[in-house]
Amino acid sequence: MxxxxxxxxxxxxxxxxxxxxxxxxxxxxxxxxxxxxxxxxxxxxxxxxxxxxxxxxxxxxxxxxxxxxxxxxxxxxxxxxxxxxxxxxxxxxxxxxxxxxxxxxxxxxxxxxxxxxxxxxxxxxxxxxxxxxxxxxxxxxxxxxxxxxxxxxxxxxxxxxxxxxxxxxxxxxxxxxxxxxxxxxxxxxxxxxxxxxxxxxxxxxxxxxxxxxxxxxxxxxxxxxxxxxxxxxxxxxxxxxxxxxxxxxxxxxxxxxxxxxxxDYYSEIPVSNGKVRIHTTHGVAEAKENISIARYLAEKYGYSIDLLPNPDNQKSADSYNHTLGYEQEYKVNSTPTKSAIDKELRKAARQASHIVLRIDSSISLEELTRGIRGRVSQSDIQEVTIIWGGKDIALSRETILSDDFKMQQEDFA
Structure with missing residues (x-):
């Protein structure tokens, strides 16, 4: 200085x-x-x-x-x-x-x-x-x-x-x-x-x-x-x-x-690929997890992502993906139950219709499937991207609500 x-x-x-x-x-x-x-x-x-x-x-x-x-x-x-x-x-x-x-x-x-x-x-x-x-x-x-x-x-x-x-x-x-x-x-x-x-x-x-x-x-x-x-x-x-x-x-x-x-300022987060910026008024409590998710997506796919301001008394998404052209809400699951998945998606749906959910628990694929399908059927969620064990899969609303939807291990191979 x-x-x-x-x-x-x-x-x-x-x-x-x-x-x-x-x-x-x-x-x-x-x-x-x-x-x-x-x-x-x-x-x-x-x-x-x-x-x-x-x-x-x-x-x-x-x-x-x-x-x-x-x-x-x-x-x-x-x-x-x-x-x-x-x-x-x-x-x-x-x-x-x-x-x-x-x-x-x-x-x-x-x-x-x-x-x-x-x-x-x-x-x-x-x-x-x-x-x-x-x-x-x-x-x-x-x-x-x-x-x-x-x-x-x-x-x-x-x-x-x-x-x-x-x-x-x-x-x-x-x-x-x-x-x-x-x-x-x-x-x-x-x-x-x-x-x-x-x-x-x-x-x-x-x-x-x-x-x-x-x-x-x-x-x-x-x-x-x-x-x-x-x-x-x-x-x-x-x-x-x-x-x-x-x-x-x-x-x-x-x-x-x-x-x-x-x-009212964005600062850049160091990434090896793509671009991630965070606003000075982004939520303090969730910044660490959101930076981790944004960095993962940017480095894997070359996305340009902004972690957005978190205005008081207003619903707002965590991020805007400039590459994909829409807002995304980030959530992390740490409890291995269907109800925990439902709770995270229910909160996320209030902020954006495109959700990124990182799994940090030992939840079974059956419970994960039930949690996702149940909440998507009751909301306007258009897409859920699941990050699990360093792998990810983007699931459209149509896929999730189809009769044969079922999460499988090979989805994260």
Missing amino acids: MQAMFNQKGATFSVDIVADPAAREFIEAHTATLDESFSKVDMSEKMRRRLSRSNYIFSGMKTFHELHEAFPSMFDENGNRKSFERFLKDVRSIDQTYNVNYLRAEYNFVNASARAAAKWESFAEDGDRYNLQYRTQSDDKVRPEHAALNRVTLPPSDPFWEEFYPPNGWNCRCSVVQVLKSRYPTTPHDEAMGLGEMALQRDTKGIFRFNPGKQEKAIPDYNPYTIRRCRDCDIAQGNSGKLVASIPDSELCQACRIVREMQ
Whole structure:
């Protein structure tokens, strides 16, 4: 990434460097590191995608700041360009600050935010049936101002939770739990708000006044790499904030715009034949299996395949096969039963009429035949491609519904 910036001509920083392939790769790696902090946290796929998107924006803006801060180090005291070796040596402290010191706190914050967001999803399912209670770790490490919030009890619909739902600072360990209304008295709203204001009195910029579950973001729009008005505008405007004070507003807004546009982006997956690309918003949980299936098909048949965006609240196929000219939904069977095959095909049929089903179980050919035929007869599935043991066969709807349809071992010889 620093090499890419060093290769830029001229003595003026160019915001476009954020879109350089090397910078993109760095942003994606930084995003993946933050995403890893909640990889084992149970939550909906929709929430996971939303949190990952906020991590991407955050990583992009952080990268912009790191590059902007490093740029002056390219020139010596006489305004002459340094050698790359000298430049790299001079910016090591910047790298240490951003990608070790800051990253540690950011990783912990994203983990806390994600766990809190997952809890909020669960709380939302029950509405105001239960109250929520603020809890600290009750040890000597708890900040006194946070300790004052311990046992604050309010219904989920109370506005208190929009501002003071944890985490309430870097390395905050506070949490929220559901409690029975009959067991704990409700805290008066004004009293709770006063305690909240006291808890965040050091947060003079209000960076931590957000609810990751309601906003579906691991990091708020206003953070150390943006400005206050970013709360209300997708493309940040204004001129405030400690880390951005020396950066012209137009550059900050340009960087924000570029980073957001980069989210709508395909990256290539290495394959020995054909072509596979994956969209930045492809489903996180299913990406590994889908890449494996797409790679198999591309390398065997030379297909050109895109793993598609996974938009919220919309039905969408996993892939578009440019060579064949239609969308395909990918599924993996890991349970050796007819009902498991039926379940996977039933879900797949909601997304596309062409299905690719990889068998990772020891299901019998008889059970596989029954599962495929039964579900195809009850749906609009036009084709099912079975991948099994490194072999595959494409079955048309007509073939599957024919009287003599029967999966045989020689189909995968």
